[in-house]
Amino acid sequence: MTEKVQKHSVETYAASKRDSFEALLKEFVEIPSVSMDPAHQADVLRMSEASVHTLNAMGFKTRVLRTPGNPIVFAEAKVSSKAPTVLVYNHMDVQPGGDPGEWKTDPFTFVSKGGTYWGRGTTDDKGPALAAMFAARHALDAGVEVNIKFLWELEEEIGSPNFEAGIKAAQKHLQADAIVVSDTIWISRDKPACPAGLRGLQGFILTLETGTTDEHSGTTGGAARNPIGELCQLISQMYDARTGKVKIPGFYDDVVKPTRKELQEFKDSGFSVEKFKQDHGFKSLRVEDELEIMKRIWAMPTLEVHGIVGGYQGPGVKTVVPPRAEAKISMRLVPNQKSRKIIAALKRFVKEKNPDVRVLPESTLNPYKGVSEGPLAEMIRRSVQFGFGKEPVFVREGGSIGAVPTMAKVLKAPVLFLGLSLPEHGYHAPNENFDWGQAYGGIKAFSKFFEEMETIKRRRRKT
């Protein structure tokens, strides 16, 4: 087989597209498509329009899949009905900007300096999406015989509540022989990683209302219930924050422990505790043992408190007894935990400990167990090697991508990961960034991956 994607030609192509890549990334980042915040709903729709416009302009036939929530952008380039088909998944919605005081630049102003791109969505997930798109253009222009489809979601950051309905309705257009997702993070710049599994997520909002308005703690304190105090107590009953151990009965029942082989891959992954602390700015961790940390972030479930709303947040101490409080918590789940069982277990627990607390489950993302061996894994390995000159490790990803288990289930195709993000890119953090080095390598790796896909065995389709 003659190689259609040649190192020289793809590098020339990528270099020639750097200006276009940066212009598009600027345009995309400056649309604050924050799916979590209803105030940004119009921006989310602008983002879908910009996506349609961009994919069309790049020569892909684009349409919008309607859902009861935000639309999904779908695009395709059909080469031949006999050719294998690959579906590329990215998402175009982003996390909220967060505390502006923690950003060195405005989160929704694109700043490019010395090959680094700053702004919310640069690495999660607009930069990787554009890299894959340019790569597809190049592969097709180079004569790669693969049908390429794109799915750009706009509700990933809120747990893909309408994704399943959206792709079910468009199922016949979405058939593919493999799905590739670019929304995951390497171990380090020198250590590409391809997850062989993702954690799931189950969010909850716990609310307790004991009064009507802020009351004076001198006048009422002692008799008045304190909803913040009671939520603190409930959370402490749920888990030991010092160790991380969850105390809800049944929580760990269905956890599948990593195999010996997986643990060996973890050990060989090049993961460094020092680098982990440095990348994320941690002063200390719950534990310091390297393997234990990898198990905890990749293969064990968690409980986290993300915020407690209610009471006084300003300077000093305002001595109020607040009327209500809300705790935002979530659990990361691992194979084979089932969110349904976890929701029931938490509700039972809260009912027993403090029945006045209302439990509102937020979106559910299922955990996913993927491939780390076999021909598909080898294709990914060769593509990363081609793009970056380094072999990837197959570990696990601690984060969750709701669309992954959904696509695997609905489209019945294997889901592979070709992530381009680095730990220091600040996923969900202030000063999120991406860089041309990863975009450039990504264009090369994806171009090669599309060519690799030529050899895949076509799945039997429904007619």
Place this chain on the structure above:
Amino acid sequence: MTEKVQKHSVETYAASKRDSFEALLKEFVEIPSVSMDPAHQADVLRMSEASVHTLNAMGFKTRVLRTPGNPIVFAEAKVSSKAPTVLVYNHMDVQPGGDPGEWKTDPFTFVSKGGTYWGRGTTDDKGPALAAMFAARHALDAGVEVNIKFLWELEEEIGSPNFEAGIKAAQKHLQADAIVVSDTIWISRDKPACPAGLRGLQGFILTLETGTTDEHSGTTGGAARNPIGELCQLISQMYDARTGKVKIPGFYDDVVKPTRKELQEFKDSGFSVEKFKQDHGFKSLRVEDELEIMKRIWAMPTLEVHGIVGGYQGPGVKTVVPPRAEAKISMRLVPNQKSRKIIAALKRFVKEKNPDVRVLPESTLNPYKGVSEGPLAEMIRRSVQFGFGKEPVFVREGGSIGAVPTMAKVLKAPVLFLGLSLPEHGYHAPNENFDWGQAYGGIKAFSKFFEEMETIKRRRRKT
């Protein structure tokens, strides 16, 4: 003795001053003198200027006592060096407005409707201050032979951190035979109350910093420490939020339990659980027993959580591991608890449970045990009866006024209470209000009180 303050004349006077009273209260309420918020520092100074201007215009010789913090406004009318002297204490700073969504009107726009006055500071403490001021004018004009002094503080709501230094420096001008404070709350409109004691207050800010920026809970969760979770745990170790029981060793050691006589006054006070719940909008309480509630709010110490700062507060669940969290807590103290011992006990406790948590004590207000029997109590009783046609009960006040124990200590004079506020006035709550009925009765009661003071035995002065 001919009565100089006659019911008819004081009523005529008060009615004739209603417009002036309302105009001044409007002016004062519309200066947002929030001492807790540095953004309002200029307003606090404007408030001191307006106070000086007003007291001068009313015929009192006014000056400003400088302190390292906010000034204290001092005014006096000297009748005779042989006459007894009364010092009236009020404060002109206010609580923050709070959540505008919970106010029916703007907190810093004065709204007068049907004899009710809405706005932050109407009842705490600008309205009562103006009532006392008008009463003093009337008593003096009626020929009452009492020297009257005013102290209007501007740091009460932040725990009077500079009050002691301020009055120590001006001690020789502040000598008085009795001090009267108007900053306390009745049992109900039908049940005037004069506290025979105040709770103290010790605020704390607890901070825990485990990282630098918000981090992705998928990427780091399990290994990362969660500062909100750890503070929740620490708070739950400090106290049982369901029962209110504080678990810090030594916390209750110095508590003086109410005497049998005091408990009898509590029982006779007319306190009603239903009305308490209704006045404060509580859906439920920690306990339902009437006497137990009175003990808890008047005579027992507490621990409260006022807010937890850190993490995500917006809509939905943003799955971050926050880098730091801050808990705002306070304790109400009762005689003979000493804040110094309490601070030490809490610091020891935190050091043992979670040594990374920093404990920052906020301002200290000492508890105060006042008079409920004897000639001074009788003078108050008669003045309230004159002003409102009802006998007061001598119970306790659950709130704290830092200036009270300080004045008792520095000026070595008894501190009496002649409060005008009602539970439904919303101390520290949204929709704070005051009403002409209480102001009118207050002008009468204070006028009578100044006359009663004619008979007090003059204290021996330093020369």
